[in-house]
Amino acid sequence: MILSRKIASIHESATIAISTEAKKLKAQGIKVYDFSIGEPDFPLAEEMFSTGVKALKENFIKYTPASGISELKIAIAKKLHDENNIPCSEKNITVTNGAKQALYNAFLAILNPGDEVIIPRPYWVSYLEQVKLCDGVPIIAETDHFQIKADFIAKKITKKTKVILINSPCNPTGSVIEAEELKKIAELAVKKDLFIISDEIYEKIIYEKKHLSIASLNKEMFSRTITINGFSKTYGITGLRVGYACADENIIKLMNSIQGHTTSNASSIAQKMALAALTIPEKRIQTWVQEFQEKRDLLCKKIKEMNLPLLTPSGAFYVLVKIPIKTIDSISFCRQLLQEQHVACVPGEAFGEEGSFRISYACSKKDIQEGLEKIQLFLKKISKK
Ligand SMILES: Cc1ncc(COP(=O)(O)O)c(C=O)c1O
Incomplete structure (x- = not known):
């Protein structure tokens, strides 16, 4: 066979x-x-535990909308607006089974066969395989002492380039993209008409530096960026599988359609627990x-x-x-x-x-x-x- x-x-x-x-x-x-x-x-955290137990007691165990419960999408949009300075609302959010699925749905939603995705090296293990699964072509860009550099990315741009993927703070290096460099990458994306996928799952686990979301730089960058984030790392709930993406409404619609035909919603109970996570001071x-x-x-x-x-x-x-x-x-x-x-x-x-x-x-x-x-x-x- x-x-x-x-x-x-x-x-x-x-x-x-x-x-x-x-x-x-x-x-x-x-x-x-x-x-x-x-x-x-x-x-x-106690908030998440008691909310999960309450949701179970209330029999909150049925399908939710594929894109997630409205309260959670509203709370995520508020968090991104208030903390990350990203001008978004509920319609820009999709809740997924972990950030991993948010990334996969994002690649599926924007790639056509042969489209190239620039990925700085060292990279997180699943990026390359996800791009290949979505019929895209991963193109590796070098880094400078693990620092992502716009110049190194620029060298890899061809007519087939569709996306620049960035991950800050980075798994596996822990490096954080400098604000100046992030602005240069944004300029490059505009000049060459590219999408950005920005994996920000470690945004809160950051030490001497400050996190900056590329989608917050200006309206233009918001419209061409898919911001990926989730609850696994900050709140230690890796097994509950709740992640999300924030993007232009048209991209989110496609991502929701993919999710509707594949896994449907993230776990109903876990979504309630994620909502509680966002109330943690x-x-x-x-x-x-x-x-x-x-x-x-x-x-x-x-x-x-x-x-x-x-x-x-x-x-x-x-x-x-x-x-x-x-x-x-x-x-x-x-x-x-x-x-x-x-x-x-x-x-x-x-x-x-x-x-x-x-x-x-x-x-x-x-x-x-x-x-x-x-x-x-x-x-x-x-x-x-
Ligand atoms: C850089 C990066 N992105 C995404 C993920 C996926 O996280 P999740 O557990 O939300 O699917 C991980 C998990 O290891 C990661 O390190």
Whole structure:
């Protein structure tokens, strides 16, 4: 039987693959230092918990509109308007099963076969595969010490370019696009008549810098940008699957149509919980961010003590570290590290950055301390080979 050639050419998500292996070890009762998955470890906020329970008690378990419940879309539009300075309303919002689906629906809604999407490297694992699934062509742009640069993007523009994808703060590097650079990228998009897909899922997990949404720069940029965001990272509800996109009404209509024919709405209960998430005071969110910052500082200190080269991340909860040994590829490095030391990291190859590995520090400080010692032991051992 011939199966889909297109799907057969898609790579499995490396992050999910390694965290599945880590979970198997954990199921055998083995202590694993799991730095693989981007999943905050803090408990569910009381507002979300009680709202979820109430929604269940009230039997809020039926289909909702495919684009999400009106209250949630209104609350998201208000948040984007007030916090991000994006001039939008309910009709510009679609609620999806995670930001991942928002991205996928966005690509489906705007790409025609052969359209090129410029993706700066290192990139999040799913961008390339999603573009390919939507019959687009991913085109990789270099970065400068992980910083996205308009000039590097400009070099990749051809007649077929349709979209520039940006992700700030970035997974896997934690880098944040500078305001000046963001403005240059916006000018480029206008000059070359391109769409922007701006993945802002880590917008609140940002340290010394400030987040700036490209859709907020002017009306023109609003009309050509699809802003992607969600609740997984800021509120630690990765499993509940609520994300959203904000864009011009005509794009949102197409995205809603796709969603209506594929998954229908995001979970009704989870949508209510997301609505509750938006009532959590900024001050409390800042205490969570403070925790992440302390973990970043601890991790970076440890990495520096190990004499590994490091570009300190300004946001998200990842560090991409260079493997100091040339004779091992990143997949073998991460496999052996997991098997021998029970430390799970993601190979850089998955992010287009061979020769490195990603550490997610969304875990306890104790795990960071102990896990890094194990990485150090492993490095000593393999450098002797
Ligand atoms: C950059 C980036 N975008 C999107 C997503 C998807 O998030 P969600 O859980 O909302 O689908 C992730 C999750 O790891 C991510 O790192």
